[in-house]
Amino acid sequence: MTTASNRIRLLPRRVDFLGEQVDFNCALLGQMGFGTGYIAQQTGLSKGQVLYRLRKAAVRRAQLRRGESPYASLLVRACAPLVGQTLRRDLREVLKHQLKASNQGQGPLALATGSGS
Secondary structure (H helix, E strand, O other), rough: OOOOHHHOOOOOOOOOOOOHHHHHHHHHHHHHOOHHHHHHHHHHHOOHHHHHHHHHHOOOOOHHHHHHHHHHHHHHHHHHHHHHHHHHHHHHHHHHHHHHHHHHHOOHHHHHHHOOO
């Protein structure tokens, strides 16, 4: 992992999405909707460098989040099965803990009505 304190200062260079892997990866992660901080962490670029490259590549992350990007449906189809499995497992755990808390009089309903402990 690269942090601001151990980042090597490189001489300025032109952005080259097809010739420099780090530039391409920046645009790729941006197109996939990842946040600036995450992209900076993964590529070793500063947040300013990330934002500059995303502007140069005309990456519009908001379009992906709104489902307007052609990649949105691809990501949903590719990720939904795995995310769905994980979500089901996580929801079971959350609901199990909520049920346990409500049975002990500590649930949201008990707290709202004042009938808890």
